Amino acid sequence: MENEISPHIFTRLFNCGAELGAIEALIKTGHLRSYLKKSEAFRLFGRKHVENWIDQGLITPRKDGDHSAAWRIDRLEIEAVAKAIDLLRYL
Numbered sequence: 001m002e003n004e005i006s007p008h009i010f011t012r013l014f015n016c017g018a019e020l021g022a023i024e025a026l027i028k029t030g031h032l033r034s035y036l037k038k039s040e041a042f043r044l045f046g047r048k049h050v051e052n053w054i055d056q057g058l059i060t061p062r063k064d065g066d067h068s069a070a071w072r073i074d075r076l077e078i079e080a081v082a083k084a085i086d087l088l089r090y091l
Helices: 007-028 038-045 047-056 075-090
Strands: 035-037 071-074
Touching: 007 075, 035 038, 035 075, 038 047, 038 071, 038 075, 047 075, 071 075
Parallel strands: none
Antiparallel strands: 035 071
């Protein structure tokens, strides 16, 4: 049994890869920060989604210090998870 990818699905996959590559390039050149504050992630992707992804272990929040230090989330990691879930919904 052969699994064929339709041209439309291939285009969506290619576009997601290109977008992630562009985000990585912008991060490396300093045009985007490599981490998001947790509140920024909530605003961009939705609080429910971000908390669910953290609970499932798909993204890992990091804390720089103790007590009042802000949580941060790797931008590329959360973007990849969001795009992967979007593709799975589409398929």
